[in-house]
Structure formats: structure tokens, C-alpha cells
Amino acid sequence: RLRKASCLSIDSTFRTEILPGFGNADVEDITPLMLRNWLLDLSKRKSVGTVKAHRRHLSAFLNYAVKFYGLKSNPLSKVDSILKDEPKEHKIYTPADFRLFLTGCRSPKTEMAFKLLFYTGLRVGELLGLHFSDLDGNTLHVLRQRFHNDIEAPLKTKYSKRDVTIPQFLADEIRAYQKTIFGVTDDSYIIPIVASTLKVHSAWIAKRVGLPDIGLHGFRHSHASLLISKGLPITVVSKRLGHSSPSITLSIY
Numbered sequence: 232r233l234r235k236a237s238c239l240s241i242d243s244t245f246r247t248e249i250l251p252g253f254g255n256a257d258v259e260d261i262t263p264l265m266l267r268n269w270l271l272d273l274s275k276r277k278s279v280g281t282v283k284a285h286r287r288h289l290s291a292f293l294n295y296a297v298k299f300y301g302l303k304s305n306p307l308s309k310v311d312s313i314l315k316d317e318p319k320e321h322k323i324y325t326p327a328d329f330r331l332f333l334t335g336c337r338s339p340k341t342e343m344a345f346k347l348l349f350y351t352g353l354r355v356g357e358l359l360g361l362h363f364s365d366l367d368g369n370t371l372h373v374l375r376q377r378f379h380n381d382i383e384a385p386l387k388t389k390y391s392k393r394d395v396t397i398p399q400f401l402a403d404e405i406r407a408y409q410k411t412i413f414g415v416t417d418d419s420y421i422i423p424i425v426a427s428t429l430k431v432h433s434a435w436i437a438k439r440v441g442l443p444d445i446g447l448h449g450f451r452h453s454h455a456s457l458l459i460s461k462g463l464p465i466t467v468v469s470k471r472l473g474h475s476s477p478s479i480t481l482s483i484y
Contacts, residue, residue, distance in 0.1 A: 236378040263309040322445035323453040335436035344422045351395050352454030352472050355426050355447045363409050364417040369402040371395045391473040
């Protein structure tokens with residue numbers, strides 16, 4: 232029932248964040264205390280939302296083992312929540328911050344990627360799914376998302392399929408950038424790299440110029456915050472971000 236991209240993401244979470252926390256222990260030997268210690272350790276490194284998501288994934292796995300593989304009970308059900316909900320404070324770049332950020336870019340490809348993120352508010356998967364043919368005048372047609380190199384997936388919701396206008400200077404830069412790439416066609420990806428690589432570049436560049444690392448999604452928050460600060464109606468901002476309703480936008484910003 233999950234999209235392929237979601238399955239790949241959960242698989243990566245298990246391999247890198249969940250399984251290493253229990254060494255070589257068999258599932259039936261995992262105790263509530265081991266689980267609590269794992270959650271405490273995770274909470275020192277990850278956000279509240281991420282810890283909760285990892286807990287949900289592990290609990291679903293253990294429930295599956297109970298239902299189909301004879302595990303007596305789910306030991307995670309005996310572990311109380313150790314987390315308190317914290318108000319979300321989105322890390323953003325102001326336009327001045329972003330201009331400084333760009334001075335740290337070392338390649339046209341990464342510079343173009345971050346300009347598109349900052350000036351469009353696209354989700355990272357939507358950015359990576361853009362073809363040069365999706366640029367029409369100064370409008371980008373958001374039609375797909377891409378994960379894990381060349382794996383394309385449907386957009387997050389029906390509201391995610393949208394047209395996003397961009398500044399004329401950025402549209403001109405995209406066309407000029409396309410002409411510099413050997414063998415590229417209109418069906419080629421504008422940003423032919425993977426999210427993990429882009430994330431590393433974001434952290435490197437931020438450190439290089441003395442800015443905090445806001446993460447890739449922080450560019451989307453930066454864009455939304457900029458629009459709201461300019462007084463754009465929340466309905467316009469919501470549609471541009473691909474939210475299903477303005478109430479979702481309001482709950483985030």
C-alpha cells in the first residue's frame with residue numbers, strides 16, 4: 232500500500248537508525264528497557280518528529296511479527312513516550328542570508344538547485360523530478376517527483392500538481408545553464424543528482440560561509456516565510472506550495 236519511494240525511505244531508516252541500535256539481538260530478545268534506551272539515545276541526535284516516526288516504523292514491524300511470526304507481544308507497547316512535543320521553529324534563510332549562501336557554491340549545478348529551492352518553495356523530490364521541458368516561459372510545471380537517482384514517483388497529493396511562476400532572471404538562467412551541459416535534451420533532469428548529495432552540499436556551503444545549516448526543507452520554509460512577510464494571501468501561498476488547503480499552511484507557518 233506504500234509508494235515505492237516510501238518503502239525505500241523506511242528500508243533506509245531500518246538499516247541506518249533502527250537495526251544498529253540492537254546489535255545482533257533476536258527480535259524475541261528485545262526488551263522494553265532496550266527499547267527505552269534506544270529511544271533516549273535517538274532523541275539526543277534527532278528531532279522529536281523523527282524519533283516519533285522511527286518509533287512508529289519499529290512498532291509496525293513488531294506488530295507484524297506478533298501477527299504472523301509468533302512473537303508473544305510487542306515490547307514497544309510497554310514503553311511510555313519519553314518525548315514532549317516542542318513548538319516547531321523552522322530554520323530559514325532571509326534573502327540576505329541566501330545571497331551569502333550562494334557565494335559558497337562551487338558548481339553551476341548546485342547553485343541552480345538551491346536557487347530553484349529558494350525561489351520556488353518546491354519539495355526536494357519535486358525539484359529533482361523537473362525536466363527542462365517543464366519550463367514554459369517563466370512557469371514551471373510540477374508534474375512528478377524523483378527519489379534515489381532515477382526512480383520517479385507520483386506527486387504527494389493531487390494538489391501537488393501545479394504551475395509555479397518564477398522570476399524572469401531565474402528562467403533565463405535555467406535556459407543558459409542548459410546550453411552549458413553537453414548532451415542534454417529537453418527531457419533531461421534540470422538537477423541530475425540525488426537528495427543525499429544535495430544535502431551534503433547544503434551543509435558544506437553553510438559551514439563555508441558561516442551560516443547555520445537549515446537542511447533542504449529549510450529552503451521551502453524560507454520561501455514560504457518570505458511570501459507571507461510580503462503580505463501575499465495565505466490562499467496564494469498554500470496553492471503555490473501544493474498544500475491541500477490554506478489551513479495546512481497556517482498550521483505550519
